[in-house]
Amino acid sequence: MGIDSGGGGTPRGERMNTLIPSINALARRIGREVNLMEVCGTHTMTAFRSGLRQLLPRNVRLISGPGCPVCVTDTNYLDAAISLCRRPDVLVATFGDLLRVPGSESSLENERAAGADIRVVYSPTDAVALARENPDRKIVFLGVGFETTAPTVAASIVAASAAGLQNYFVLAAHKTMPHAMAALLQDQQIRIDGFICPGNVTVITGAAIYRFICEQYRIPCVVTGFEPVDMLKATAMLLTQIADGRAEVEIEYSRSVTDRGNAIAQKLLAEVFVECDAGWRGLGMIPRSGLTIRAKYAAFDAVPALGVQFEPAQPHPGCRCGDVLRGLITPPDCKLFGTACTPTNPFGPCMVSSEGTCAAYFKYERRRAA
Amino acid sequence: MCLAVPAKIVELQGTAATISVEGALREVDVSLIEEPRLGDFVLVHAGFAIHKWDPSEVDEWESIRAAAGLPGVSG
Numbered sequence: 001m002g003i004d005s006g007g008g009g010t011p012r013g014e015r016m017n018t019l020i021p022s023i024n025a026l027a028r029r030i031g032r033e034v035n036l037m038e039v040c041g042t043h044t045m046t047a048f049r050s051g052l053r054q055l056l057p058r059n060v061r062l063i064s065g066p067g068c069p070v071c072v073t074d075t076n077y078l079d080a081a082i083s084l085c086r087r088p089d090v091l092v093a094t095f096g097d098l099l100r101v102p103g104s105e106s107s108l109e110n111e112r113a114a115g116a117d118i119r120v121v122y123s124p125t126d127a128v129a130l131a132r133e134n135p136d137r138k139i140v141f142l143g144v145g146f147e148t149t150a151p152t153v154a155a156s157i158v159a160a161s162a163a164g165l166q167n168y169f170v171l172a173a174h175k176t177m178p179h180a181m182a183a184l185l186q187d188q189q190i191r192i193d194g195f196i197c198p199g200n201v202t203v204i205t206g207a208a209i210y211r212f213i214c215e216q217y218r219i220p221c222v223v224t225g226f227e228p229v230d231m232l233k234a235t236a237m238l239l240t241q242i243a244d245g246r247a248e249v250e251i252e253y254s255r256s257v258t259d260r261g262n263a264i265a266q267k268l269l270a271e272v273f274v275e276c277d278a279g280w281r282g283l284g285m286i287p288r289s290g291l292t293i294r295a296k297y298a299a300f301d302a303v304p305a306l307g308v309q310f311e312p313a314q315p316h317p318g319c320r321c322g323d324v325l326r327g328l329i330t331p332p333d334c335k336l337f338g339t340a341c342t343p344t345n346p347f348g349p350c351m352v353s354s355e356g357t358c359a360a361y362f363k364y365e366r367r368r369a370a
Numbered sequence: 371m372c373l374a375v376p377a378k379i380v381e382l383q384g385t386a387a388t389i390s391v392e393g394a395l396r397e398v399d400v401s402l403i404e405e406p407r408l409g410d411f412v413l414v415h416a417g418f419a420i421h422k423w424d425p426s427e428v429d430e431w432e433s434i435r436a437a438a439g440l441p442g443v444s445g
Contacts, residue, residue, distance in 0.1 A: 015437060042373050069371045095416075097371055123417020125399060145416075148372040151402060152416045200372040203413065203421045226373075227434050255427035256374075256413055262420060265402045355371060 019232040020055055026239035027057035035061050035191055036238055037184070037327055039177060040198035041068035041355025042226050048360040050228035056235065063190075063327035064360075066180060067198060069145045070097045070353040071325060072280045075313035077144075077173045078103035084140050084171065084308065085116040091134060093127035094142040096120040101352045104313045124156035124170075131160060131168035140302050143172040148200040150174040150291055151265035154272035157293070157300045169302040174291040175278055177201055178209050183286045185217045190327050194238035196231065197223040199253040204269075206261025207249050214247040225253035272297055281315070281349060282322025321348035324357050331361040338362060374415040376423070376431060382408050389414060392441055 027034070038044060044064045047053060053062050066072045082103050085092040092108070099109045099120065112118040117137075121127050127141040143153045153170060160168040177198060185192060197210055202223045210221040220241035224234035234252040241248060251257050269291070278290025293301040302308050315321065319341070320334040331337045331350070341347040343359055350356035377398075381388035385401040389412065400406040400419045411428045412419035423431070435441065 041371055095371070123399075125417050145371055148374070148415055148420065151420070152399075152418045155399065155401065155418065198372060200374045200413070200415060200420070203374070227438065229434055229437070255423060255430045256421050262402060264404065265420065268402070353371075 016055070016229060016232055019229070019236055022236050023060070023232065023239060024057050026236065026243050027060050029243045030059070030239060033059045033061065034193045034239065034242060035063055035327070036194045036196055036235060037063045037065045037192045038196035038198075038224075038231075039065040039067040039181060040196075040201065041071075041353065042200070043067065043196060043198070043224065043231060044357055044360050045355055046226055046228055046231055048364040050231075051364075052228055052231055055232070060235070060239065062196075062235075063192070064324075064357040065184060065327055066280060066283060066325040068350070068353050068355040068357075069149070069175060070101055071321065071349040071356050072175060072282065073098070073101070073144055073173055073349065074279045074281050075102075075104055075315055076279075076310045077171070078107070079105075079313050080308050080310055081108060081140075081142055081171060082106050082111055084302065084306065085111050085118055087138075089136075089138050090140055090306075091117045091119065091130060091137045092140050092142065093119045093121045093130055095144065097353055097355075098142055098144060100346065101349050102316065102347065124153045125159065128156050128160050128163075128165070128168055131165050132163070135167060138167050138169060138306065140169045140171055140306070143170040143174055145174060146198070146201050147174075147176055147204045147269075148198075150273060151204060151262075151268050154268045157272050157297050158268065160300060161297065166299070169300055169305055170293065171302040171308065172273070172291065172293050173278070174273065175280065176275070176289055176291060178213065179289040180280060180283065180286050181210075181213055182217065183283060183289070184326060185213070185219060187326060192219060192327070193242055194219060195221045196234050196238070197221050197249075199223060199225050199230075199256065202251075202253070202257045202261065204262050204265045206259050207251050207257055208259050208261075210249045214249055218247040220247045221249045223249070223251045223253050223257050225255065280325075282325035316347045319348040321350040321358070324350050331358040332365075334358070338366065372415065374413040374420060376428075377412060377414050379406060379408055379410045379412060379419075382406060387419065389419075
């Protein structure tokens with residue numbers, strides 16, 4: 001089963017108004033309901049912002065899966081981060097996305113308002129710089145994100161090690177996508193007919209990582225770019241495969257993605273991290289779907305180095321983010337959506353993150369419905 | 371969160387590069403890509419260049435953006 005760039009190649013020269021008739025014809029040819037799942041927060045936003053869902057035929061549903069790293073981060077991770085930021089010798093550095101996500105009792109934003117030293121950084125290298133500038137403080141970077149982000153965190157650990165820094169630590173909760181996708185396919189509650197695979201994750205990993213999904217589950221996978229025309233093209237490619245009875249890995253995002261990916265980044269990932277089982281909010285424990293810091297770099301791993309404990313935690317009662325992340329329901333099916341849970345007062349992570357499905361629904365779909 | 375921005379390398383010193391995104395400058399690390407050169411177009415994520423586009427890939431992206439009436443990666 002090969003990987004190709006999709007029989008029509010790239011979206012160059014193709015326009016929405018030429019792709020839509022093709023999609024309509026393919027949908028008629030298939031003649032049943034088709035569920036296509038995207039598993040990338042940036043795809044979620046592209047789809048909502050551009051109104052793509054409204055352009056698709058009635059029997060083709062675009063479902064948002066667990067593609068937002070903030071949304072799938074377990075409550076107990078946030079509780080651990082909050083516990084760390086309360087230590088007087090600790091400075092927590094984080095991507096801004098995590099600030100407002102509620103833990104069991106608080107959020108990083110609340111802790112910062114109460115006086116904790118929490119800095120928002122653009123890059124893990126900024127956190128290493130903080131460690132250099134503050135030798136008397138322990139700098140803890142919150143390592144959250146998929147395969148796209150994990151190499152940048154690995155690079156920060158290698159840099160801190162090379163510089164002999166003894167006050168830089170990472171609280172790592174990196175997730176990897178392929179086995180989470182397989183777990184979704186094993187979930188009997190929802191039928192997925194094809195995956196719109198994440199573009200920038202695959203820049204790093206290479207498209208070959210999805211081949212087992214095609215072979216074991218007979219589900220087509222198309223690696224997709226982030227412009228609306230990319231997503232329409234990928235939809236047409238998936239529908240073509242479904243209509244032809246094929247299940248292959250194809251690359252729509254060929255301007256950035258290859259079969260093998262970024263070898264330097266992969267080598268760095270393997271140097272610093274090792275695959276582990278990981279807990280996903282809403283999906284539970286998924287074997288081989290996370291990355292943990294190797295023993296060689298244990299001095300930079302906040303868990304052993306700072307004695308971090310993960311306590312069992314429960315999400316807010318009534319919050320159905322877990323069902324949203326699995327594609328089982330759409331946000332309006334949750335009783336809290338738009339009433340108790342809004343972007344200004346979020347209960348669940350899918351409403352907090354700008355890439356979350358609930359936040360996207362709130363921003364774009366409610367206006368359309370009104 | 372996996373957002374990556376296309377940008378042009380306008381200064382380069384070892385693994386540190388200055389990139390331009392529609393004219394806005396920023397320093398990034400280019401140690402994750404092979405043979406970065408001045409003038410290369412790269413995809414940038416969290417302060418790191420994660421992929422180098424060849425000229426045809428830049429052209430493709432420019433044409434997609436132009437069709438949508440959006441700015442390209444000039445700069």
